[in-house]
Amino acid sequence: MCAVLDNVRGIHPPHVPATARPSWYTLPLRYGSAELGGLPVQRFLDAVHATAVKLPVGYRGDDARLTDACAAAITQVASPAKGLL
Numbered sequence: 001m002c003a004v005l006d007n008v009r010g011i012h013p014p015h016v017p018a019t020a021r022p023s024w025y026t027l028p029l030r031y032g033s034a035e036l037g038g039l040p041v042q043r044f045l046d047a048v049h050a051t052a053v054k055l056p057v058g059y060r061g062d063d064a065r066l067t068d069a070c071a072a073a074i075t076q077v078a079s080p081a082k083g084l085l
Contacts, residue, residue, distance in 0.1 A: 010035040
């Protein structure tokens with residue numbers, strides 16, 4: 001998920017070295033409102049929730065489909081963010 005979101009404007013996943021096995025309950029993302037034209041984070045989250053699944057999504061193997069859907073929704077909402085302002 002980090003690799004997918006790494007190229008999404010306004011969304012900053014943590015850097016995870018290839019040799020690391022992260023151990024967090026939810027993926028910590030930093031949101032860059034200024035990069036998305038000043039879009040408030042709550043408006044962004046509302047749009048993501050309307051597009052896909054509610055956050056957070058787990059990281060077990062059986063959650064891969066949900067994780068992919070969530071990453072796709074974040075990417076989709078971040079792309080036309082100006083329409084949400």
